[in-house]
Amino acid sequence: MASRALASRFRTDLSAVVLALFAIVLCILVVLPIGWLVVFGFSDRSGKLTLANFRLLFTDPAFIQPLFTTLVLALSASVICCLVAAPMGWLVARTDMPLRRAVRFLVMASFVTPPFLGAIAWELLAAPNSGLLNQLGRASMSTDGGALFDVYTLPGLIFVVSCYTFPYVFVLVSNALDRVPSDLEDASAMLGASAWRTARRVTIPLALPAVAAGALVAFLQAMTLFGAPGILALPAGFHTITTKIWSLFQYPPKPELAAAASLPLLVVTVLLLRAQSAVLGRRGYAVVGGRGGEPRAVRLGALRWPALGLCLAILSLPVFLPYAALLNAAFSRIPSQPLTSSRFTLEHVRFVFTELSSTRLALKNTLVLALLAATIGTLLALVISYLTARAASRGHRVLAFLATAPIAIPAIALGVGLFLAYTRGPVVLYGTLWILLVAYVTIELPPAYQQLQASFRTLSPEMEEASRILGASRLRTLRDVTAPLLGPSLIATWCFVFVAVVRELSAAAILFTSETKVLSVLIFDLNESGDLAAIAVLGLTMLFLSAAVIGLANVVPGLTRRAMRAERVLPSTWAATAATVRR
Amino acid sequence: MQKGMVGGPEILARLVAACSVLLIPLGATRAAAPAASKVTPELIEAAKKEGKVVWYTAVDLPVAERLGKAFEAKYPGIELRVERSGGERIFQRIGQEYASNIHAVDVVNSSDAAHFIVWKRDGILAPYVPEDVALHYAADQKDPDGLFASWRVWLSVIGYNTKLVKPEEAPKSFADLLDPKWSGKIVKGHPGYSGTIMTATYQTARDLGWDYFEKLAKQKVMQVQSSTDPPKKLALGERAVMADGNEYNLFQLKEKGEPVEIVYPKEGTPLIVGPQGVLKDAPHPNAARLLQSFLFSREAQQLMVDFGGLRSFHELVKDKPGRKPLREIKLMKDDPAAVEKQADEIKARYSKIFKV
Numbered sequence: 001m002a003s004r005a006l007a008s009r010f011r012t013d014l015s016a017v018v019l020a021l022f023a024i025v026l027c028i029l030v031v032l033p034i035g036w037l038v039v040f041g042f043s044d045r046s047g048k049l050t051l052a053n054f055r056l057l058f059t060d061p062a063f064i065q066p067l068f069t070t071l072v073l074a075l076s077a078s079v080i081c082c083l084v085a086a087p088m089g090w091l092v093a094r095t096d097m098p099l100r101r102a103v104r105f106l107v108m109a110s111f112v113t114p115p116f117l118g119a120i121a122w123e124l125l126a127a128p129n130s131g132l133l134n135q136l137g138r139a140s141m142s143t144d145g146g147a148l149f150d151v152y153t154l155p156g157l158i159f160v161v162s163c164y165t166f167p168y169v170f171v172l173v174s175n176a177l178d179r180v181p182s183d184l185e186d187a188s189a190m191l192g193a194s195a196w197r198t199a200r201r202v203t204i205p206l207a208l209p210a211v212a213a214g215a216l217v218a219f220l221q222a223m224t225l226f227g228a229p230g231i232l233a234l235p236a237g238f239h240t241i242t243t244k245i246w247s248l249f250q251y252p253p254k255p256e257l258a259a260a261a262s263l264p265l266l267v268v269t270v271l272l273l274r275a276q277s278a279v280l281g282r283r284g285y286a287v288v289g290g291r292g293g294e295p296r297a298v299r300l301g302a303l304r305w306p307a308l309g310l311c312l313a314i315l316s317l318p319v320f321l322p323y324a325a326l327l328n329a330a331f332s333r334i335p336s337q338p339l340t341s342s343r344f345t346l347e348h349v350r351f352v353f354t355e356l357s358s359t360r361l362a363l364k365n366t367l368v369l370a371l372l373a374a375t376i377g378t379l380l381a382l383v384i385s386y387l388t389a390r391a392a393s394r395g396h397r398v399l400a401f402l403a404t405a406p407i408a409i410p411a412i413a414l415g416v417g418l419f420l421a422y423t424r425g426p427v428v429l430y431g432t433l434w435i436l437l438v439a440y441v442t443i444e445l446p447p448a449y450q451q452l453q454a455s456f457r458t459l460s461p462e463m464e465e466a467s468r469i470l471g472a473s474r475l476r477t478l479r480d481v482t483a484p485l486l487g488p489s490l491i492a493t494w495c496f497v498f499v500a501v502v503r504e505l506s507a508a509a510i511l512f513t514s515e516t517k518v519l520s521v522l523i524f525d526l527n528e529s530g531d532l533a534a535i536a537v538l539g540l541t542m543l544f545l546s547a548a549v550i551g552l553a554n555v556v557p558g559l560t561r562r563a564m565r566a567e568r569v570l571p572s573t574w575a576a577t578a579a580t581v582r583r
Numbered sequence: 584m585q586k587g588m589v590g591g592p593e594i595l596a597r598l599v600a601a602c603s604v605l606l607i608p609l610g611a612t613r614a615a616a617p618a619a620s621k622v623t624p625e626l627i628e629a630a631k632k633e634g635k636v637v638w639y640t641a642v643d644l645p646v647a648e649r650l651g652k653a654f655e656a657k658y659p660g661i662e663l664r665v666e667r668s669g670g671e672r673i674f675q676r677i678g679q680e681y682a683s684n685i686h687a688v689d690v691v692n693s694s695d696a697a698h699f700i701v702w703k704r705d706g707i708l709a710p711y712v713p714e715d716v717a718l719h720y721a722a723d724q725k726d727p728d729g730l731f732a733s734w735r736v737w738l739s740v741i742g743y744n745t746k747l748v749k750p751e752e753a754p755k756s757f758a759d760l761l762d763p764k765w766s767g768k769i770v771k772g773h774p775g776y777s778g779t780i781m782t783a784t785y786q787t788a789r790d791l792g793w794d795y796f797e798k799l800a801k802q803k804v805m806q807v808q809s810s811t812d813p814p815k816k817l818a819l820g821e822r823a824v825m826a827d828g829n830e831y832n833l834f835q836l837k838e839k840g841e842p843v844e845i846v847y848p849k850e851g852t853p854l855i856v857g858p859q860g861v862l863k864d865a866p867h868p869n870a871a872r873l874l875q876s877f878l879f880s881r882e883a884q885q886l887m888v889d890f891g892g893l894r895s896f897h898e899l900v901k902d903k904p905g906r907k908p909l910r911e912i913k914l915m916k917d918d919p920a921a922v923e924k925q926a927d928e929i930k931a932r933y934s935k936i937f938k939v
Contacts, residue, residue, distance in 0.1 A: 062934070130821035152805065234773070234939050235805050250775050251675040252927055334841070336819040355648040357664045423683045431685035513680055514637065514666040514687050525668055528776060529644055530812035532819075 018475070019395055022384060026402035029442040033417025034409065037266070040259035040420050053260035063261065066239040069154065070223055073240060076158045077222035078215045081166040086211050088311055089173030094180075094203060096297040097307045103315070104174070110318035111167040112546055114503035115160070116227030116524060117539045119151075121322030122160050123231065124329055124532065126151040130336035132325060152236040160228050163318035165221045169214030176210035177203065195298055216276050220269055224410030226506035227520075231527055241265065242412050246509060255420060262413035270408045329536035348533035352541075356534065361515075362522040366502060367545070369433060369518065373440035374498040378490060380441065381448035386478050389456035390464070400453075407446040414439055415510035431513045439507040444497040451496070455489035456482075495550045502546050616729040617710045619717030622876050629869035631660045636870035637687055638663060639677065641670040641694040641778055641857065642735065643811040643832055646891035653886055654877050661870050669809045670694035670778020670857075671930075674701075681707065689871035690878070692734050692859040694810070695778025697923035699731050699858045709863040713876035715897065720879075724896045731860030734878060735887060736894045738830040738912070739783035739853040741846040742814060747823040756849035757791060760799060760826055767803040770822035772810040773939070775930050779810035783827050783853035784929055785922045786915040791850060793932065799826060800936045817843045827853070834892030834906060847907070851915040 044050045057063045088107075092100045110118075125133050128147035137148040150156055180203060188198040226242040233243045241261060248258040300307055312320075329335035333343045352359055381403070388400040406414070418439055422429035429435035459482070467477040483490065505520040512521045519542050526535045620626075630636070640647050644667045651663040668676070670693040680687060693699065702708050708730040716725055716732045725732035741760070743753045747768075754760050760769060772780035787795065805822055807813060813828030818841045830852075836843045859878065865871040877883055884897040894902075894909060902908055922929075 065938070127819070127821050130816075130819040235807055237804075237806055237937070237939055239939060247775065249675065249679075250930070251671065251678055253675070253679070334818060336821070351645065351648070355652060356644070357648060357651055357662075358666070361664065423679075428683055430683045431680065431687070513685055514639070514676065515685075526644070528669060528672070528812070529667070529809040530807065530815040531644055532815075534644075 018383065019387060019399065022380070022387075022399060023395070023402065025380075026399070026405075026445075029438060029445070030402060030405050030409070032421050033414055033442075034266070035417075036420035037259045037262055037413060037417040040256045041263050042260075043256055045256070053256055056257065057260050057264075063241075063244065066241045066244040067264070069238055070241040072154065073158055073161060073229075074219045074223035077161045077165055078219040080158070080162040081169045081218040082211055082215050084162070084314055085166040085169035085214065086173050086207070088314065089170045090177060090203075090207065091307050091311060092170075093174040093177035094199075094298055095300050095304075095307065097300060097304055097311070099308055103308075103311045106312075106315045106319055107167050107170050110164060110315070111171075112499055112503070112543070113164060113318065113322070114227060114505065114520060114542075115164040115225055116231050116505050116520065116527075117326075117503075117535075117542070118164050118318060118322055119160050119228040119231035120523075120527060120532065120535055120539070121325045122151050122156075122163075124325040124335055124536075125149075125321055126156065127336075128152065132328065132336070132338060133321075135336070135338075151232060154236065154238065157229060157232045157236065157240075160232065161222045161225060163322075164228070165218045165225075166318070168217045168221060169211070172210045172214040172217070173207055177207050180206045199298060213276060216272055220272060220410075223268065224265055224412060224506070226412050226509065227524075230505070230509070230524065242410075242506070245412055245416065249510065255416070258416050259420065262410070262416045265410045266408065266413050269410060273408055323540075326536040326539055329532050330540060332533075335532040335536065348537050352534050352537040358517060358522055359538070362517050362519045363541075363545075365433060365436075365516060366519040366542075369436055369440060370498045370501040370549075372437055373444060373501045374494045376437070377441050377444045377448045377497045378452075378494045380445060381452045381493060382483065382486070382490065383478070385449055385452040385456050386474075386482060389453060390461060400449075403449040404446045406442045409442070411439075411443055411504065411506035412510065414442060415507035418507070419510050430511070431516065433516050435511050436508060436516060436518065439511060440497075440501045440504060443504065443507065444500050447500075448493045448497055451493050452486065452489060455486055459485055491553055495553050498549055498553075499546045502542060616717075616725070616727055617712055619712050619714045620872065620876065621714050622873065626869055626873055627658060630658065630867070630873040633867040633870045634660060635662050635664070636689045636867050636874050637666060638690045638692070638874060639666045639673050639688045640692040640859075641668065641673055642692060642887075642893070643667075643829065643835075643891065646831075646887065646893070649890055650878065650883055650886060653883065654874060657877065658873060661873070663874065669776035670698065671774070671776050671781055674698045674778070677702075677707075686862070686864040686866055688862055689865040689867050690859065690861055690874050692857055693778050694855060694857045695781050695922065695926075696733075696856045696858050696917070696919035697782075697926060698778070699726070699860065700919060700923045702860070703728075703730050707863055708860045709865065709868075709871075711861045711872050711875055713872075713879045715876070715879045715881065715884075719881070719898045720896055721898075726858075726860075731858040732879065733856050733896050734859035735857045736896060736909075737779075737855050737857075737892075738847070738914075739779050739810060739827045739855055740830045740833065741848050742817055742825045742828060742833050743844055743846065744817045744820055744823050745842040745844050747820065750844065753844065753846060754824060754848075755846060757787065757795060757826075758850070760824065761795075761802065763802075765802055765824055768823040769799075769802050769826050770805040770807060770813045770816045770824070770828075771799075771826040772813055772828055773806055773808050773937075774933050776808035777810040778857075779829060779855050780827055781926060781929065782855050782917060782919075782922055783810075784933060785925060786851075786853040786917065787827075788929070789918075789921075790915055793936075796933070796936050800938075804937070806937060806939050814843065831892035831894075834903075835890075838892070838905075845907075847912050849913075851913045854914045854917045856917060856919075 041053055042049055042051070044052060091097050092103050125131050126149035128134060128150040131147070131149060131151065133149055134147045151160065184202050185198050188202045193201065224242065226246065229240040229243045230246065233240055239247070245258050245261050248254045248261065328339050330348055331344055332339045333345050337343055384399050384403045388396045418435055419430065422435050429438065463481050463485070464477050467481045472480065503520060505524060508518050508521050509524060512518065519538060523535050523538050638651070647665045647667050651665050654663050655661065673691065673693055674695065677688060677691065703726070710729040712729040720732055741754055754765070774781040774784045804826065805816070807816065810827065810829045811832050813825035814832035814836055816822050817825055818836050830845060833843050833845045859875065861871045861875050879897070881897055881899045884895040884900045887893050888895050888900055889903055
């Protein structure tokens, strides 16, 4: 008896140890880089306390201009995303439009596309003179007139950023509408309201909080994005705050200014997220209670096909046109020339895979990092969400807070913070893959955690209790009972982190060294020298890699029983998470 | 690489460097450089044992990779990795990496000769004189202490797309670029990223005044990073004229039949020299020396000229017919020592004028 009591206490203690361990890990992930950001932001060269960095930041036109540009960019992108994504989300969730699942899948395809790659593709399409669309425009109108589109402008940048930000809003809105039970609408219909009136008085108000949340996420996303501005802002002749931060690492590096310029991003993010939870409350837009029936589809009648046409036309902007341009560039002699049989060449493919000596290293680093980050991130999220969902020990609230805190850290600010934290002793991680792994896990932990947390809520604790009554420890229960039940969610989370890591650029652009280059950074570097064809080949490779891994992960034996096919798993389970991710 | 204040000995070191650096005639008296090193079977064997070599270079990527493949073909078993980016970014990269004690680079080439003054002063280069350098390079093209030598030379030129601009209408001088008719049609590189553009900006500002850049900035210039990019933007047809950028990329494109043409501006053409040296803390010291010897060999230099469109200081290397020889071109004088002193100021001033 005594030994059993001892054993059970030992088990409980083990949970406490695990809790402490995770708390420490999370502190290192979150607190350390932010701490260094603050220290550097308030220090001068010699390390003395000063406000000079911030004075410069808010008085020097070289900083005010980017701050203002960023504000315009984020606001406009946010509005555009809502205008486009909310109606699309409604069409997909609540109407009888054909091919709704295909539309959802295509939205996810634009989500998987890294914004920097999309920006390069849009250079190919809409550079004022050589852009394929502009060439087409000139040919069809047979004029020498000005360009139809010019991607090297602020509106051009806003457009591209919106292309790759609108999935966040779409997912939030369609997900919210998916969950609006039809009994509310039935009630409205029974009281004599027409379908449109019901939509106006019931459905839309229920979706509004989701739209508001989407607007906020889109704003934050556009504000902290580095990839697309990194490609387009320089030729357009302006800086955003993120490209400015990046340029502060040019020789002679000014890390204290970079830190100071990162902090406003952090502060704005924290404030907006707080405002959001204050306005929407903890449960956000979820409809309380009730397992309503299937959502009622609004009959579009003759408008069914035009509605689909509209969705596909919108999706041609982030997906069809850019990928066509990349394919064209990958196989055409000169990227700006439309592909014909006489211009077809495999030279660029040959160059990338047999001559370009960084390809293999970058591919290897990207794969290793994405696999590790996805696995570690998912495991961390699993344990933390178990501990918090089951309130397994005191202090679980602290854990939950720490696990979601990185949401508020823009990737580029995290990059700067980690750079400051790990380029000097005692622990020098700069120059190793570890620093990138730390960055990726930190960035992806909140979405992974939120997703698994949500899955836990749908899982009743009875089976776990049975396992505990039969004498299994918490960890063993987690491994043998809970994890298998969570199978599909785990796979989806894992895939999500994997894809997010493959397309990450903001933090990697600050943290890489020549030995730790990843694909996204390689592509970004190739952009410096204008090697568009090589970029196209690598970009398509990157996409193929993501798709292949998602495909493989969905056929892992033993986990597939409950897993649905990829296109079904991803949109539905990524829904909650996508909204919280920033890049 | 963050250097403190300039002290007495540093000024002295700078003066020495200024006198010794490229293209400046040297005095007769000079301490002997380290003896020339041949490529011995022992060196090859040791290099093969290391199996790897990392080359940071600012030369256009396809040129670098082509030379890399030639090296790998000649010395099978040694894998060469090219780390290419603009000269200024290479300088930044090595600075960042060395500050954290990361020694990843074996051999370095920059497009900004001033960097070698700094690296020499910081003591991070290893003395090594390949046999070809000792025998076939003029004294003014190599460091007297044997730390580096002029690996390549080229020009930053004006260029235009012949489909978009008729030859008689093409700009003939820097001054011509200020004509309002070129507004919105010009592309140029950035001295914050490219060593070529940094060097060219220094020479142009010195000879024409910053006034020129202030007026050029009003021409709605498309700003790109590397000096390898403006020629590519011309070939795409994205812009009609380039205000600066690599002559050698234009040679490559022109000889492939792309519609681009070179203009050597009336005021003089900025001359760019790209030295190369072996790092003292190279992770693959033998492979590094083997690569340095190979890249200065007649064979590699000829390949660089023929395939890459660059120019060579190797006395046995022949110009490719059809390319204008250097002696027929009016050149601006290069001055790495001055660039070294003014680099930060040039970057700051340029950013202010062009807003990026």
